[in-house]
Amino acid sequence: MKLKFTKMHGAGNDFVVIDATAQEIAFTPAQWQRLADRRFGVGADQMLVVEKAQTPGIDFRYRIYNSDGGEVEQCGNGARAFVRYVTEKGLTAKRAIRVETLSGVIEPRMEDDGGITVDMGAPVLEAARVPFDASGLQGQPQNDDTLWPLDVNGHTVLVSAVSMGNPHAVQLVDDVDAAPVLQDGPAIEHHPRFPKRVNAGFMQVVDRHAIRLRVFERSAGETLACGTGACAAVVAGIRRGLLASPVRVGTRGGELSIAWAGGNAPVLLTGPAVTVFDGEIEL
Numbered sequence: 240m241k242l243k244f245t246k247m248h249g250a251g252n253d254f255v256v257i258d259a260t261a262q263e264i265a266f267t268p269a270q271w272q273r274l275a276d277r278r279f280g281v282g283a284d285q286m287l288v289v290e291k292a293q294t295p296g297i298d299f300r301y302r303i304y305n306s307d308g309g310e311v312e313q314c315g316n317g318a319r320a321f322v323r324y325v326t327e328k329g330l331t332a333k334r335a336i337r338v339e340t341l342s343g344v345i346e347p348r349m350e351d352d353g354g355i356t357v358d359m360g361a362p363v364l365e366a367a368r369v370p371f372d373a374s375g376l377q378g379q380p381q382n383d384d385t386l387w388p389l390d391v392n393g394h395t396v397l398v399s400a401v402s403m404g405n406p407h408a409v410q411l412v413d414d415v416d417a418a419p420v421l422q423d424g425p426a427i428e429h430h431p432r433f434p435k436r437v438n439a440g441f442m443q444v445v446d447r448h449a450i451r452l453r454v455f456e457r458s459a460g461e462t463l464a465c466g467t468g469a470c471a472a473v474v475a476g477i478r479r480g481l482l483a484s485p486v487r488v489g490t491r492g493g494e495l496s497i498a499w500a501g502g503n504a505p506v507l508l509t510g511p512a513v514t515v516f517d518g519e520i521e522l
C-alpha cells in the first residue's frame with residue numbers, strides 16, 4: 240500500500256506522523272519497524288497515529304508506536320508534534336485540543352508565540368503504579384521522594400520511579416556527557432523490577448531552575464530528547480528538593496521547559512515541534 244506520512248521532530252526526538260482520521264491503520268510490528276528503520280524505511284524514534292476520538296468532548300485519539308513496533312502509553316514530544324500536525328493539516332481550528340491516549344487525556348495547546356504547551360496530566364509516584372516492584376527493597380527517602388537502589392552492571396544506582404503514563408527511572412549524575420547512558424541504559428530499561436520495562440533518565444542539576452538530561456528510552460534507545468522523560472526528571476528533582484518550577488531542560492536536541500506545582504497538579508511541557516517534510520512510502 241502507498242502510505243502518506245509527515246516527518247516531524249520535537250527537540251530532535253523524531254516521528255513519522257500518519258493521518259488515520261479517514262483511513263484505518265493497523266500495521267504489524269514488522270511494518271512499524273520498517274517505517275522506523277533509518278536505512279530501509281523512513282527513520283524515526285516513534286510513529287504517531289492521528290485518529291478521530293471515540294469519546295464526546297475529546298477532539299482526537301493519538302496512538303504511539305516505538306521503533307520496535309510496540310504501542311506505548313504516552314509521548315510528550317509527540318504530543319507537541321501532534322497539535323502542530325492537526326493544525327497545519329486543517330484537521331482542527333482549535334488552539335487547544337483534548338487528546339485521548341492509552342494512558343488518559345492530554346491537552347496540547349498552540350501558544351500565540353508559536354510555542355506549544357502540553358498539559359501532560361499529573362505524575363504517578365506510587366511505585367506499584369509506575370509500575371516498579373519495590374518488594375523487599377529498603378527505599379532511601381530524600382525529601383518527598385524515595386530513591387530505590389537498583390543493581391545495574393554490578394554497581395548500585397539510586398533511581399526515582401515516576402510515571403507520566405509511561406514508566407521512568409530517573410537518576411542524578413554529575414555530568415550527563417560522562418554518564419554511562421549507553422552502558423547502563425539497557426540494563427535499567429530491562430531491569431526485572433520494572434515489569435513494563437522503563438525509560439532511563441540521567442539528570443544533571445545545573446541550578447534550581449535548570450537541568451541537563453539524557454534519556455535511554457524504552458524500546459528506542461537514547462533519543463535526542465524525551466518529553467515524558469523531561470517531565471519525570473523535573474518531578475523527581477522537585478520532590479527531592481533540588482529544583483523549583485519552572486525548570487529549563489537542556490537535551491541534546493534542544494531545550495524544553497517544564498512547570499509543575501507539585502502534588503496532583505498537572506505537569507506542563509513546553510517546547511518546539513517542527514515539520515520536516517511530507518512523504519509517501521510503499522509499505
Ligand SMILES: N[C@H](CCC[C@H](N)C(=O)O)C(=O)O
Nearest residue numbers: 314315316405456457466467
Ligand atoms: N520510548 C517511550 C515512548 C516515547 C516517549 C518519548 N519520546 C517522549 O517524548 O515522551 C516509552 O516507551 O515510554
